[in-house]
Each structure stands twice: as structure tokens, then as C-alpha cells.
Amino acid sequence: MRPTGTKPITPKIEMDQIISNQTDVAMTLTKHILGDNNPCNVVLSPLSLQLVLGLVAAGSESESLKQLLSFLKAESTEELNSLASHLANHVFTGGSPPGELTLSLANGVWIDKSLSFQPFFSKVVDDVYKAGSDVVDFKNKASEAAEKVNLWIEKKTYGLIKDTISPDLFDDETRIVFANAIYFKGFWANKFDMLSTRNDDFYLLDDSSVHVPFMTSTTKYYCISAFDGFKVLELPYKRETDMRDISMYFFLPDAKDGLSTLVDKLASESGFLERHIPSEMERVGQLRIPKFKISFEFEASKALKELGVCAPFIRGRRDFDRMVNSVYDELLYVSGVFQESYIEVNESGTEACAYSRIPMCGGGPLPVTKIDFIADHPFLFLIRENKTGVVLFIGQVLNPEASWPRFSIDYNTIFGNR
Structure with missing residues (x-):
């Protein structure tokens, strides 16, 4: 039986329309992020955020699913899954010889040892998003978990983003971390x-x-x-x-x-x-x-809430029950949505990367x-x-001379004192 809250994608839904919808979402999200950071240079990857949100949506139901689908302008999670598969097969596939372009995408999932994914969600993680998954102990071995995530990010961003996760970000309520990374390097056709x-x-x-x-x-x-x-x-x-x-x-x-x-x-x-x-x-x-050269990081919860995605962040709801098996009756919620991005543009071409992560607690x-x-x-x-x-x-x-604006995120303000 198909999990509730989804329906099969129909032939009427053309992929170009799905992508057009996602472009509109990207522009809307970009406006909010630029508005919140107007005095500085900005680079972000809306696609990276959209893909990791799509993965979270695949395991959600009730109001959280409704709000995520509305924000992502999708009729169903199958539509989002089809988009993820299409991108993997048509955009982030193949390769070029040295001296041409490099474009790669990766998804990663880390789940606490106290939980396991429901079979249908494991299939989405493995077969649709092709995410590498790992079981960790967030509570007792936070340093080991942070090291695993950091090594994954460093590898998938070709060394451009390093040591971004501190063990302090994980505590006894951390249950799952979803992540996505995109890397691009291209040389101008006419340098x-x-x-x-x-x-x-x-x-x-x-x-x-x-x-x-x-x-x-x-x-x-x-x-x-x-x-x-x-x-x-x-x-x-x-x-x-x-x-x-x-x-x-x-x-x-x-x-x-x-x-x-x-x-x-x-x-x-x-x-x-x-x-x-x-x-x-x-x-x-x-x-x-x-x-120019820009390094930028931000937390997207405020923008997402302003755009109508509120339920996934509320503690005590049962909107993610169908994602996991839990002997402790966990009530999962999204505790933050983060992205760090980098770009350099010079006479030869462009190098850019981004990684997004969504930690889920309880x-x-x-x-x-x-x-x-x-x-x-x-x-x-x-x-x-x-x-x-x-x-x-x-x-x-806004200012090419300001090459390296970096912004520290006050995680205590975001997560609260738990």
C-alpha cells in the first residue's frame, strides 16, 4: 500500500513544468534571503535546499506535508521524487575531460542508532535520492558523528568547505541529519x-x-x-x-x-x-x-516560516511518524535549515559549491x-x-572588494536552550 499523503505522478505533469515551478520557488526563496542579507554579497543554491526539503517531505504527512508541497509548488511527493531522479539522470550525470566542466551532487543521511527508517522511506533515500546513509550515536559519540559529517561535506565540496560542524551542534535530542551538496567548476568557453x-x-x-x-x-x-x-x-x-x-x-x-x-x-x-x-x-x-569571491552561510527557517512552512518546526506533532521506527515513540521535528555556499569568478571561469543540511530532533x-x-x-x-x-x-x-563575508550563526538562539 502506498503511504498516505502521496499520489502517483501522472503523464500530464511534464518535467519542464515541474522545473519551471521549482525555478519560481527558487526566485521566491532568493528574494527572502537577499532581503535578510541586503548589505552584503550573497551566494546560495536554492536547488540544494529544495532537494533536501524534498527528501524530508517524502517522510512527512499531515500539515507538514501540506505546507512543504505548497511551498515547493508540487502536487505530491512523487512529483518531487521524479524531479530528483530527473536531475540525477540528466544534469548531474556523465562527466567531462580535465579542462572542461565538473558538476556533481550528493545526498547524505545520518540517523541515530536509536531509530531506523521505515522500509518505504529507506527505498526513497536509497533509490530516488541515492543518499549515502550512516548510523551514528549523536548523544554519546557526538565528536565521531561530527567528524563523519564534516568529512562527507569536505569530500563532496572538493575541499572548499571544511570543519563546519561542531560536536556541540548534536545533543541528546538530535535524531537525524539530512544533507545535500552541489559542486561546480567550469571554464569559460571564451576565457x-x-x-x-x-x-x-x-x-x-x-x-x-x-x-x-x-x-x-x-x-x-x-x-x-x-x-x-x-x-x-x-x-x-x-x-x-x-x-x-x-x-x-x-x-x-x-x-x-x-x-x-x-x-x-x-x-x-x-x-x-x-x-x-x-x-x-x-x-x-x-x-x-x-x-569576485564570496563565502556565505545562512539559516533559512525564518524565510521558510514567512513563506508558510511552519508545521515541520513545531515540537510535539506527529507529522514525521511514518518516516522512522522508534521504540521510544519519538515526535520528530525540524530544528533548523542551514546552507553554506562559496563561489569564485575569475578570468578562467567559475568554481562554486553549496551544502545544505536539515537536522531533525526528537x-x-x-x-x-x-x-x-x-x-x-x-x-x-x-x-x-x-x-x-x-x-x-x-x-x-554589492561590493566585489568584500571577497570573504562570513557570518556566524547563533545556534543557541535557533535551537534554544534544551
């Missing part, structure tokens, strides 16, 4: 010449400026479009033998203080991103893009018009797999 990089002014939101290195190019034609109030530039990554088609997109508002308005448009209009992906090669006049002639693209004020960027339309990473650059 920038390092000798042409020059320092110039980047204008900040407070009307001041900083002198930062800008990459420039003598390439005459780019896939670029000018819209009402902003421009969008595509920079594709090299893929001689790889079937995947991945590009970075820069959304540059015309006004130096126009980023927040652009983000609002991106999040408020369904399908806005798809309608503003450039498709024609245009002649470019000046092209200047700053080099053709034609080319035009001659030239378009300048001078990214000398705050802008939005995203990395997208073009064949599927999946957004892998998204963020904002």
Missing part, C-alpha cells in the same frame, strides 16, 4: 585575458565606490539582451564533449541602485527568468565584469547595434543548466 584585467571603479549602494579588478574582453559578439530597466548577459562554459549546457547569467540593472527592484520582479512574476534569458547574439561595445544576420555591459554597480548573477532550465546557484554582488 578572459588576465593581462587585460584592469582596476576600475565599482559603485556601491551608498554612492561611494571601490577600486577593483575588472575582466575585459575583445570578443565582439555575446548572447545579450537589453530589457526595460536592465540587461542580461550570458557567459557559457566550455563543453566540447559534455552534453550538459551550463552558463552564467549576469542581470545588471540600468540604475546603480536598481538591484532590489530587479530582484522583486524576478520573484514576483512567474516565468520571469525564462522570459528574460537572452537568445540572440548581439554586438557588444564595452564589456567589464568584476572578479539564426539570421547579426545586428550591428552595440550593447555595452559594464557591471560597475550591484548586480545579480546565476548559474543555470540551459537544457533543463535548472538554476544551480544564484547571488548578488
